[in-house]
Amino acid sequence: MPKIILLFSGKRKSGKDFLTDHLQKVLNDKCEIIKISHPIKSYWAKENNLNLDELLSASKYKEQYRLDMLKWSDEMRGKDYGCFCRAACQNAADNTVWIVSDIRRKTDMKWFKENYGPLLKTIRITADEETRKERGFDFQAGIDDVASECDLDDYTDWDLVIDNGRNRQKLEDQIDSILALLTYGI
Numbered sequence: 001m002p003k004i005i006l007l008f009s010g011k012r013k014s015g016k017d018f019l020t021d022h023l024q025k026v027l028n029d030k031c032e033i034i035k036i037s038h039p040i041k042s043y044w045a046k047e048n049n050l051n052l053d054e055l056l057s058a059s060k061y062k063e064q065y066r067l068d069m070l071k072w073s074d075e076m077r078g079k080d081y082g083c084f085c086r087a088a089c090q091n092a093a094d095n096t097v098w099i100v101s102d103i104r105r106k107t108d109m110k111w112f113k114e115n116y117g118p119l120l121k122t123i124r125i126t127a128d129e130e131t132r133k134e135r136g137f138d139f140q141a142g143i144d145d146v147a148s149e150c151d152l153d154d155y156t157d158w159d160l161v162i163d164n165g166r167n168r169q170k171l172e173d174q175i176d177s178i179l180a181l182l183t184y185g186i
C-alpha cells in the first residue's frame with residue numbers, strides 16, 4: 001500500500017511524461033509510475049499483434065492507434081468506469097509513492113477518491129498551445145475535443161497547477177513544487 005498517490009493530468013504534449021519521469025529520477029526507488037493507459041495498451045497490443053513498447057512510448061506509432069484505442073476503452077469504461085484504474089493499480093509494485101501520470105476523466109478521479117481518498121494529491125500540468133505544437137501536438141477532431149482530453153478542463157480542485165509552457169519555471173523548481181506536496185505525506 002502506498003503512503004501517497006500523486007495524480008497527474010494534462011492535455012496532450014503538456015509534458016506529463018517528461019515531468020513524471022524526472023520526478024521518478026529524483027524520488028529514485030521510493031516511487032512507482034502507474035499509467036492508466038498501460039492496461040489499455042497491453043490488451044490492445046495483444047489483440048492486434050502490435051509492439052507494446054512502441055505503443056507505450058511517445059512515438060508516432062502510438063498516435064496511429066490512439067483513436068481506435070479510445071473508442072474501445074470508452075466502451076469498456078461504459079460498463080465499469082474503474083476497470084483500467086483498477087487493473088493499473090493491481091499491477092503496481094508496493095512502493096511508498098505512486099505517480100499516476102495520466103488521469104483523464106472525472107470518473108478516474110472518482111475511482112481514486114473512492115479507493116484511496118486520503119492518500120491523494122492532484123496535479124494539473126498546463127502548457128500554452130504554441131508550445132504544445134512545438135512538441136508535436138496537432139489538433140485532431142475526435143481525439144482532442146472529446147472526454148479523454150477535455151473532461152478535466154473544468155475541474156478546479158487541484159492541489160497544484162504547474163505551468164510547463166512558454167512561461168514555465170526551471171525544471172528543478174517545478175519538481176520542488178511537487179516535492180512540497182510530499183513533505184507531510186511520507
Ligand SMILES: Nc1ncnc2c1ncn2[C@@H]1O[C@H](COP(=O)(O)OP(=O)(O)OP(=O)(O)O)[C@@H](O)[C@H]1O
Binds near residue numbers: 164
Ligand atoms: N519542460 C520541458 N522542457 C523540455 N522539453 C519538454 C518539457 N516538457 C515536455 N517536453 C518535451 O515535449 C514532448 C512531449 O512531452 P510529453 O511526452 O511528456 O507530453 P505528454 O503530456 O506526456 O503527451 P501525451 O499526452 O501525448 O503522451 C517530449 O518530447 C518532451 O521531452
